Amino acid sequence: MATTALVVDDEVDLCRLMQITLTKMGIKSDVAYTLSQAKSYWQDNDYDFCLTDLKLPDGSGLELVKHISASSNKPIAVITAHGSMDLAIEALKLGAFDFVNKPLELPRLRQLVENALKVIDQNNEAEATPESSPEQQILDSRLIGDSAVMHPLKNTILKLARSQAPVFLSGASGTGKEVVARLIHDLSPRRDGSFVPVNCGAIPSELMESEFFGHKKGSFTGAVADKQGLFQQANGGTLFLDEVADLPLAMQVKLLRAIQEKTVRAIGDTKEVPVDIRILSATHKDLNQLVQGGMFRQDLYYRINVIELKLPTLNARRDDIPVLAEHFLAMIAEEWQLESQPLLTAEANLRLQQHDFAGNVRELRNVLERAVTLAETSTIDISHLGLSDFDADQETDKHQKINENRVSDSIEKTDKNDEKPSSIKNDTTQQVTANLHPYRTMTHHYAAVKRPSISGVISDSTLSEIDRRSVVSTAYGIESTDKVTDKYPSETVIKNDNERNQFDITTASNTVSAELPAQGLELYLQEQEKKLIITALKQTGWNKTQAAELLGTTFRSLRYRMTKLDIAEDQSE
Numbered sequence: 001m002a003t004t005a006l007v008v009d010d011e012v013d014l015c016r017l018m019q020i021t022l023t024k025m026g027i028k029s030d031v032a033y034t035l036s037q038a039k040s041y042w043q044d045n046d047y048d049f050c051l052t053d054l055k056l057p058d059g060s061g062l063e064l065v066k067h068i069s070a071s072s073n074k075p076i077a078v079i080t081a082h083g084s085m086d087l088a089i090e091a092l093k094l095g096a097f098d099f100v101n102k103p104l105e106l107p108r109l110r111q112l113v114e115n116a117l118k119v120i121d122q123n124n125e126a127e128a129t130p131e132s133s134p135e136q137q138i139l140d141s142r143l144i145g146d147s148a149v150m151h152p153l154k155n156t157i158l159k160l161a162r163s164q165a166p167v168f169l170s171g172a173s174g175t176g177k178e179v180v181a182r183l184i185h186d187l188s189p190r191r192d193g194s195f196v197p198v199n200c201g202a203i204p205s206e207l208m209e210s211e212f213f214g215h216k217k218g219s220f221t222g223a224v225a226d227k228q229g230l231f232q233q234a235n236g237g238t239l240f241l242d243e244v245a246d247l248p249l250a251m252q253v254k255l256l257r258a259i260q261e262k263t264v265r266a267i268g269d270t271k272e273v274p275v276d277i278r279i280l281s282a283t284h285k286d287l288n289q290l291v292q293g294g295m296f297r298q299d300l301y302y303r304i305n306v307i308e309l310k311l312p313t314l315n316a317r318r319d320d321i322p323v324l325a326e327h328f329l330a331m332i333a334e335e336w337q338l339e340s341q342p343l344l345t346a347e348a349n350l351r352l353q354q355h356d357f358a359g360n361v362r363e364l365r366n367v368l369e370r371a372v373t374l375a376e377t378s379t380i381d382i383s384h385l386g387l388s389d390f391d392a393d394q395e396t397d398k399h400q401k402i403n404e405n406r407v408s409d410s411i412e413k414t415d416k417n418d419e420k421p422s423s424i425k426n427d428t429t430q431q432v433t434a435n436l437h438p439y440r441t442m443t444h445h446y447a448a449v450k451r452p453s454i455s456g457v458i459s460d461s462t463l464s465e466i467d468r469r470s471v472v473s474t475a476y477g478i479e480s481t482d483k484v485t486d487k488y489p490s491e492t493v494i495k496n497d498n499e500r501n502q503f504d505i506t507t508a509s510n511t512v513s514a515e516l517p518a519q520g521l522e523l524y525l526q527e528q529e530k531k532l533i534i535t536a537l538k539q540t541g542w543n544k545t546q547a548a549e550l551l552g553t554t555f556r557s558l559r560y561r562m563t564k565l566d567i568a569e570d571q572s573e
């Protein structure tokens with residue numbers, strides 16, 4: 001059956017133009033010239049989608065958007081006068097799936113209609129298999145959790161995936177913002193295009209323009225060839241601006257312009273190139289507060305935060321911990337090629353559910369990776385988790401402290417500010433090791449952001465023990481000690497040795513600050529880790545068991561790190 005559409009506009013010529021375009025695309029259409037006529041046509045016919053002007057003689061097209069999106073999930077797109085971005089944003093918030101500007105550009109109209117057709121197909125598929133639509137299956141297999149807060153979240157993700165609206169993902173670190181961003185893309189009509197994630201905090205500011213918009217050969221020293229920017233790489237797909245709060249103000253202006261105009265100009269180029277991208281963004285920081293403080297442009301905030309999706313902390317969905325744990329253990333077993341999947345004892349499972357996960361899902365995964373590494377067999381007991389003994393009173397205290405810090409909505413406030421009592425932060429230091437997200441570059445969190453003080457660097461909660469040793473030894477120019485305790489490593493290492501006790505930490509900070517790694521902390525640490533591992537492997541003739549022993553780690557852990565750092569099995573030649 002042919003697809004049908006309702007076109008609503010009071011300009012007769014424009015309606016004819018739209019009808020001709022639709023007919024050429026095999027779509028039958030009716031035209032309504034007023035709001036009331038549109039409502040009654042929509043009521044009496046079973047159209048597949050609607051395209052409406054916002055300014056109608058007897059009312060606003062926004063009313064039609066509200067009417068249609070409240071009663072069905074059929075796509076409705078709006079036509080806006082050039083420059084009336086506020087209305088377009090309002091329409092997206094009300095449920096319009098996309099908008100097109102006047103004067104109408106036919107390629108853009110065709111692209112919008114093609115996206116609408118894809119949404120219609122997806123809706124039909126979902127209706128045919130309501131219990132297990134392909135979308136639902138993808139969602140359930142990648143966003144693990146079945147607790148009360150996850151149901152509405154998943155439904156919203158499905159809805160947002162069908163829209164073209166910019167979505168801002170907020171939530172504390174490790175709650176799964178990137179997982180959700182990928183899902184929104186993979187479930188959207190843009191899924192055949194690329195998903196391009198960019199860590200805004202990791203790109204040096206002097207390279208930003210070239211990274212985002214590209215450059216022409218010879219446009220500056222070092223531009224040895226033409227380079228495509230991230231916007232163009234995401235053309236037809238989705239650009240995910242992760243850690244968007246870290247964008248320098250100068251770049252915010254340029255980004256806003258590109259997003260509004262939907263065109264980019266490479267450095268050294270004379271022409272603007274149109275780009276068709278959807279913007280998703282995320283940060284664990286309170287962007288609203290940054291706007292108030294003048295650190296983030298209000299207009300850009302308004303533009304990227306058309307729809308905000310808040311991700312719950314893991315503490316707010318403890319029921320999901322067992323199922324998440326099982327999911328991660330299965331992943332670890334596969335990635336590490338274990339003979340059998342590790343299993344948690346009932347006590348270990350319970351202990352995990354009691355733990356205060358300041359690092360959220362990422363922390364859970366890291367705790368499990370460490371536990372699998374420590375366990376001699378495939379049974380993971382409470383002792384392998386490395387969590388301090390559970391003290392119900394203490395945990396209650398912690399939760400109370402968190403609650404005191406929350407203003408009205410407890411979860412949202414903690415998410416936004418990442419506020420934790422220092423006791424909890426210390427816990428995190430013990431629990432959270434390196435970010436092990438398979439998609440994410442290791443430069444993700446810390447490069448270019450947390451360089452200023454050595455104490456900041458070393459107390460970084462994501463450092464694994466070996467990372468810490470190399471930081472301590474390299475930064476201070478001292479040998480690493482064998483006894484690196486789990487807590488704050490720099491001071492512990494220094495305090496363990498009388499000679500080093502005399503070492504003035506302030507002087508150290510000053511001395512070291514001049515030698516901070518240009519490539520950023522994470523990249524630097526990776527290089528150090530890689531060097532140490534290769535040295536140990538070379539010393540043992542690439543015998544992994546012996547190399548692991550030399551490094552004071554386990555075979556499994558070494559194998560994991562080799563894969564993570566891309567160290568080939570034998571580089572002896």
Ligand SMILES: Nc1ncnc2c1ncn2[C@@H]1O[C@H](COP(=O)(O)OP(=O)(O)OP(=O)(O)O)[C@@H](O)[C@H]1O
Nearest residue numbers: 142143144173174175176177178179284361362437
């Ligand atoms: N619901 C979930 N189901 C399965 N894995 C999840 C879920 N939530 C998070 N994860 C996993 O947790 C880790 C952290 O997730 P992610 O990187 O998406 O968090 P984030 O909120 O973007 O963190 P950050 O703010 O630090 O960038 C990843 O390994 C991710 O795969």
